[in-house]
Structures are given as C-alpha cells and as structure tokens.
Amino acid sequence: MTTALPALYDQLRQDGFAFATADTMRDLLDAATLPDWATFTASWDTLAPDAYLASVGRHRRRRHAVFAADAQGVRREPDQPHYQSKTYNTLQGDIERWFEPIVADGPSLRRILGFCHGFFGGLAPQVDRWRVEVHQFRIEARADEAGEPTPEGVHRDGVDYVLVLLVDRTNIESGTTTIHAPDGRLLGSFTLVHPLDAALVDDARVFHGVTAVTPKNPSLPAHRDVLVVTFRADATGG
Template sequence: MARDLREQVRDDGFAFVPGTDLRALLPLAPSDWEAFAASWADLDLDTHLPDGHRYRRRRHATLSARAGDTAARREPHQPHYQGLEYNKLVGGIERWFEPIHQHILEGPTFRGVLSFCLDFFGALRPDTAWHIECHQFRIEARADAEGLPTPEGIHRDGVDYVLVMLVGRANIASGTTTVHLPDGTTLGSFTLAAPFDSALVDDNRVMHGVTAVHPEDPARAAFRDVLVVTLRATR
C-alpha cells in the first residue's frame, strides 16, 4: 500500500489517503489516541491573522532528522516563517506560537505519524536530512463567521513534502481539501471526514487549499482539527 501511495505522489504530486488505510501503515497505540486528540482543546488563538480572523487556534514544534532516521529530535522552540511568495496574508514575518506539549510529541500516536512521514517521504528523497515543522490546527466556525482552514487561499507551504491529517471534526460542513497545478488547474479534491484521513503533498509540484467550514447546527460548537507535518530538505 505504501508503495502505491509513493507512486501516486511521485507521478501526480499528491495522494489522498482514507484513514483506515493510513492507520494500517502506522505503528499505533490505540490507548494513546484519546489523549492525543484531546490536546486540540488546548490550543491558543492565532493572533497573527488580520483583525476579524479569530477562528484559528494552533501550537507548533520544530524537529530535525538525519537521512535514514525513523525518529526525529526536537529542536529549540523557534518561530514559523514563510516568505511572502508563499503566504501573501501573513508571510514575511516571524510568527511565534505556543509549543506543542512535550507529552504529545513523545506519545505513541505522534511518534507513529512522524515515523511514517520519515519513511514515506524519505524513500522519495533518499540520503536527505530534514527540517520538520509540526502544527496543531483547530478551525472554529460560527453562524456569523465561517472558518477558513487556509486563509491564505490556494498555496504552497515553501517546503518539500506535506502531510495533512484529520484528527477530528464536530458539527461542521464542507472543509474540502483541493490540490492544484501552479496555474490553478484543479487536480483533485477530498474531504477529510474521519480520523486519520490524510493528504500527502509534494509541495514543490502542486498547490493546495481547503474550503471554508460552516456549522451544521448554529447553536453548537463547530470545529475542524488537523495535524500538519512539513518536511524541508536541509541537504
């Protein structure tokens, strides 16, 4: 299965993976999942977005791995940076976010996902060392304000590879992930609807975005939780 997915990413620049398929590839400890998913309830508001954009919460961590590693090392906490060519909304500045909790980074679920990323993307770029950034995102939606999972629009992240994995969604409609050629041509779309549903993206070749989310029941809390892992080659 992993070989087929690699061929998709190699040939097409992306692959969408149902959660049941991804779980089969991960060395998971089911008992850890509850604590892992629950940590999304402890994210701080992203205050770097322009006024009026008060729907995104996040935490961030930076790691590194040598070629062939199956585990990564946490680096000292540092800002997230994207150039304006990748993020016209809030690019060109250092953005500091609260760190991902250490017990989440050390837990079996996170370590399993990261091990998968190193193995999967490492096979596409052998003998490569990686700068890795991990982001916990919660996008909230209200009746009077839709949530934008990608407020910067259809974009590249300025890295080599990206994993976008759904952790959970509650009381929301839409939130469809789309993949595009640099000229904007749509290559595919997939709604991350169940835990572990994922998109695997070659960021050098394609762009991606996510449609806005809306509450199904305006009287209840509505949110979409995802883990994003990016890998950038350092040599």
C-alpha cells in the same frame, strides 16, 4: 500495509498528491497500539488562539514545534518561530510567528513523524537531514462566520512534502481539499471526513487549499482539527 505504501508512492510520484483513507493510515500507523491516542487528540482542546491571524480579522487556534530528522531518527529542536516568505504566504509572510509549543509529544506524534520520515525519505533518499515542522490547527466555525482552514487561499507551503492528517470534525460541513497545478488548473479534490483521513502533498509540484467550513447546526460548537507536518531538506545538516 504492503499494498498501501506502493500505491501511495505511485500516486504521489504521478500526480504530486495522494489521498489516504483513515483505514489505510490506521494500518500504516498501527494506531490501535498507541497508548496515548486519546490524550493526543484531546490536546486540541488546549490550543491557544492564533493572535497573528486574529489581527487580520480571522480566527483559529494552533500549536507548533520543530524537529530534525536524519539517520539517527527524529528529535525535537528548541522552540523557534514559524517563518514563511510572502512568496508562499501573501497574508502573513516575511514575519517570524511564535506560537505556543506542542505539549502532546508522546508515542502518537512520534509514530506519525516516524511514518513521515520513512515515507518522504523514500521519495528523496538523497536527503540526509530534514527540517520538520509540526502544526496543530483547530478551525472554528460560527453561525455568523465560516471558518477558514487556509485563509491565505490556494498556496504552497515552501517545503518539500506535507502531511495533513484529520484528527476530528465536530458539527462541520464542507472543508474540501483542492489540489491545483501551478497555472491554477484543478487537479483533484477530496474531503477529509473521518479521523486519520490524510492528504500527502509534493509541495514543490502542486498547490493546495481547503474550502471554508460552516456549522451543520448553527446553535452548537463546530470545529475542524488537523495535524499538519511539513518536511523540508535541511542543507545545514550536511
């Protein structure tokens, strides 16, 4: 852990993004000690369809929650909509989107949020309070229809920092994360393959996207499960 953190900090400061292997994240989260890990990962099986995305002919499942993070720690806020302007989401911007709330709010999620608070807070120590949004996503692929992890294309989320943590890949091919400069130049690419592989992104500096996923065996169910955590400085927190 002592060597992994400085390397991740250096890479994020230098490049605007970092890929963390599952082994690295397992150590940083001390994942072997989490009592609810199996329940946490199984909660992706209960995700509700994203009705907003279905309205434009695409399909995925998700849940959502909002937290606040400050010197007193990380605490859950009342359920509220997810909102992005069209500046950041040309597909579904400028609307309030209500999703089913996250129910797996136990030690695993709390430890992930605690890691993010410490890591991202170390990059911006001047921030007293963060608005944190948590998204569970399941992208399903079918024989006749690829799954789109980022249907809006290469984009920014309109926040300060992003963690994308792979939870599961079942019968899936592709799903390559690409990182781009504001002028569109490709800065790097990698594929989250193993549970706990992660991408850490400085959203103010770089754009990101994920290529479509297809089933390895078209006759079997195929999905890609990720947890996305975003941190944005909350000016209303004083």
